[in-house]
Amino acid sequence: MHWNLPRIPAGRRLITVSGLVAFTLTWGVDLAVFVTRPAPFGTPAGWLPVLVTGPLAALAAVGLPRSAALAAVGLPRSAALAAVGLPRSVDLSRRVAGVVTLSVGVTVWSLVAPPEPRWWGALETCGLLFLTVRTAADIRRPATAVACTVALGVTILLLPLRAGSLGAFVVGGYILTVALAVCVAIGCALRSLEARRERAVRDVRQAERLALARDLHDLIAHHMTGIIVQANAALTIQTASPDRVPPILRNIAHSGTQTLDSMRRLVRVLREDDHTALRSGDLLTELADLVSTHSAAGGDDAPSRLDITAAARTSRLGPEIEITVQRLVQEALTNVRRHAPGAGTTVHLDTDGTGLLVTVTNTTPAHHAAAPAGGRGGFGLLGVRERVEALDGTFRAGPVPHGGWQVQAVFPLATTAGATAGGDQPPR
Numbered sequence: 001m002h003w004n005l006p007r008i009p010a011g012r013r014l015i016t017v018s019g020l021v022a023f024t025l026t027w028g029v030d031l032a033v034f035v036t037r038p039a040p041f042g043t044p045a046g047w048l049p050v051l052v053t054g055p056l057a058a059l060a061a062v063g064l065p066r067s068a069a070l071a072a073v074g075l076p077r078s079a080a081l082a083a084v085g086l087p088r089s090v091d092l093s094r095r096v097a098g099v100v101t102l103s104v105g106v107t108v109w110s111l112v113a114p115p116e117p118r119w120w121g122a123l124e125t126c127g128l129l130f131l132t133v134r135t136a137a138d139i140r141r142p143a144t145a146v147a148c149t150v151a152l153g154v155t156i157l158l159l160p161l162r163a164g165s166l167g168a169f170v171v172g173g174y175i176l177t178v179a180l181a182v183c184v185a186i187g188c189a190l191r192s193l194e195a196r197r198e199r200a201v202r203d204v205r206q207a208e209r210l211a212l213a214r215d216l217h218d219l220i221a222h223h224m225t226g227i228i229v230q231a232n233a234a235l236t237i238q239t240a241s242p243d244r245v246p247p248i249l250r251n252i253a254h255s256g257t258q259t260l261d262s263m264r265r266l267v268r269v270l271r272e273d274d275h276t277a278l279r280s281g282d283l284l285t286e287l288a289d290l291v292s293t294h295s296a297a298g299g300d301d302a303p304s305r306l307d308i309t310a311a312a313r314t315s316r317l318g319p320e321i322e323i324t325v326q327r328l329v330q331e332a333l334t335n336v337r338r339h340a341p342g343a344g345t346t347v348h349l350d351t352d353g354t355g356l357l358v359t360v361t362n363t364t365p366a367h368h369a370a371a372p373a374g375g376r377g378g379f380g381l382l383g384v385r386e387r388v389e390a391l392d393g394t395f396r397a398g399p400v401p402h403g404g405w406q407v408q409a410v411f412p413l414a415t416t417a418g419a420t421a422g423g424d425q426p427p428r
Contacts (some may be wrong), residue, residue, distance in 0.1 A: 027122075029122045030119070031050060033119045034046070044109060045112075045113055048109070050121060057126075058130075058179075060095040092138055092148075093144055096135055103128065107158050118163050118164045124159070127157065128156050129156065129179055129180065130157060131152060132184060133183045135148045136190075149187070156179075160173050169193050184403065230252050234249065282319065283322040290326070290333060291345075304333075304346075307346060315351045315356060318392060321411050325409075329360060331381060332407040343363045343364065346362075347359075355411060357410050358411070359406060361405070361407075362406075363404045364403035388411070393410055394409065
């Protein structure tokens, strides 16, 4: 599971720095107690919690660093684990098993050879508590998550035994029980939120795939109707005008090729996972209408521009690509109105003959809306990504250096060559 931290890079850095500072200060408390001992290295139970189990528990809680070999090729650790067939939840459960074994071993050792003064380790305690949150939230299998959480809970509640007195055990056990209950509750809440988010994502993907399938179904029906009409026309004129039959047959072959391509995309979309269909109109006219409507809604403070190169104007696009381009621009302009009112927007279409590049870029608004119109948490761009990737395209959305936002998609134009080979229909 990937915890949904703020998307702003500064927010991520603040959370990371805050966590490192908290762990560093906690470790400083352990070191301060450690150096005040008359014989710091007199017994292993005195220095193991400070120098070994504490740092290991903190590393297990926040995640281990990437290996040198994987870092050299730029692979994140989660991708590396997936590449070798080791899920993140399995890796986390192994970390829990290792930390629990070490911590319980140090606790037993402190009962056999107690250090002076007795101290059970602040960093180790914080690391185990945070690891409990991650265990309850991240491990996929419920049985494994419960087993690891119980093991961590028992390990945490045994820590006060290192104090060597009944009073410290009772008071420490009470405090750690409350802290452990809070951590388990936070982990379960995160697990529930993530489950709801995944269900919402699946629902959006399913809805978009079905909508795309309906659109392709309508387009395939249109092509088949044309094929039938042309075939009947060929049968009618084959005796009177046989010289007019070959062009009709070429048109039938071209329409059949387009229909087959659309059907393949339809089957793939339906196999990946088990709105009203958009009409197939003039793409350039529809984009001009969308940009004009967006500009009128924003007024003079939100200038909008549609920039289409000559190559893009003369490109032959499949109907399913036209529908997806219109859907992408519509969703991007809607997000600009919601999240960046007053920002200037540019819709740019270009092609190099092999791919159509669609880019929607907005500038930094004069002021950010405190609450976007319609609320937060929409899945519009996720649906657009599903449509683009179903057509073998690539999709990217994110901030740009000047402070604005950009939505970009590239659609392959593999059908363009086939359409040109048909040669009987003029370009749009």
